[in-house]
């Protein structure tokens with residue numbers, strides 16, 4: 001197999017990096033990890049090496065002479081590369097459902113992203129969130145409840161077995177935790193299942209050891225949200 005290098009941002013703050021990294025772990029393939037601290041003067045120059053987008057973002061992946069520079073594209077590549085890992089649910093209609101919620105996560109929830117950026121070092125009491133953020137939280141909980149209700153017999157994750165759908169919602173658990181978002185029993189038990197994933201625990205431990213602090217860290221303000 002070709003050498004895979006995953007380029008990611010700060011583990012404390014980068015939600016898309018967490019998704020790419022968890023997807024790599026779920027695929028079971030060996031990879032080299034390169035962490036590029038974000039929002040520094042030289043960040044974009046470093047990221048450009050494996051990412052032609054303007055501005056270049058994380059995660060991106062180098063594979064031999066090729067590159068992939070979007071989380072969903074990385075996930076689809078992995079699902080094709082390692083079909084036996086069943087990164088998507090095996091049943092076609094369930095797979096279509098999983099792709100729908102993943103695409104919704106990939107393209108929506110802008111208010112949640114803006115007002116509650118991922119920050120593993122933050123925990124504040126719940127309250128005073130704008131209506132648009134509450135609406136995003138309500139929709140995410142609706143997705144979780146719907147999936148759990150349909151697939152609960154197959155396991156504790158959104159589609160029963162662990163899949164890319166859980167990878168996509170893992171950073172949301174960090175956002176919810178940072179603002180102590182109240183969850184009902186179903187969502188809370190799903191939260192616990194994701195929070196307990198050994199790879200996710202490893203990510204959080206590594207995040208704790210990072211020394212980089214993004215000024216205004218849990219609110220990127222003028223900067224892009226993560």
Ligand SMILES: N[C@@H](CCC(=O)N[C@@H](CS)C(=O)NCC(=O)O)C(=O)O
Pocket residue numbers: 009013014015016017038039055056057058059069070071072224225226
């Ligand atoms: N749609 C992209 C989003 C990637 C993204 O927004 N990454 C953020 C960090 S989580 C980033 O690279 N921010 C750095 C910057 O904008 O300079 C994907 O799915 O990979």
